[in-house]
Amino acid sequence: MNTTRQIKTFIGAVMMAAVCVAGYAVFANHSLHTYFALAVLALAAATSRMKVKLPGINGNMSVNLPFLLTAVVNLSAAEAVVITCVSTAVQCWPRKNAKFNPQQMLFNLSMMTFASSAASVMYHAEWLGRAQWSSSTLGLALATVTLFLGQTVPVAGIVAVSEGKSAGSVWWNLAHLSFPYYVVSAGVTSMVQAMSSHLGWGLALAVFPVMYGIHRSYRLYFIQMSESRAEVLVRAAGAGA
Helix, strand or coil, X not given: CCHHHHHHHHHHHHHHHHHHHHXXXXXXXXXXXXXXHHHHHHHHHHHCCCEEECCCCCCEEECCHHHHXXXXXXXXXXXXXXXXXXXXXXXXXXXXXXXXXXXXXXXXXXXXXXXXXXXXXXXXXXXXHHCCCCHHHHHHHHHHHHHHHHHHHHXXXXXXXXXXXXXXXXXXXXXXXXXXXXXXXXXXXXXXXXXXXXXXXXXXXXXXXXXXXXXXXXXXXXXXXXXXXXXXXXXXXXXXX
């Protein structure tokens, strides 16, 4: 099987998984929160273009993650999927003069739909309501881990198939670079939940401008990391000459 066919097969498998999990999650039919959902959608779409290039990997990380996690734990599965798809489409839309890649868009939409739907299923699982301790805390932790795995594992898989690399090593590199951001996103989401119960969701969302600062910090950190790697390669090449 050639690489092109492997890529198409992998994308097809991710699409099928996304359809199945999203269908199950939406069928649960959690209550809708129209105005909250529209506010989160606007913020998720607006911040989806704020991306940082991950060093050593052909991929990016977007600042919209806290909004997607907020949608998963505060809104219905249907609303979370819509917000995820719209923000992902905005994130992946090519910049001016760049070529549109429908295959890449299809994969990203499928992967993100699968991840957010699976996270929603975990957060709204009935057994969490019978937990002995805070079901909200446990649900947020499970949703964050599910979203993390649902995004990083398919990305590692498609990179491994398309570039002929080891899926395990690609995932490990991706995981240790991005996992701290998932932890920060979970913390911000927890803050929104706590604030919304006292101040309302409108004021709670005001906490999110801090994500711009986090985006700037990550961007500078990854730029410095890439420059350090480049210097090491140049020195190694010079020593071997």
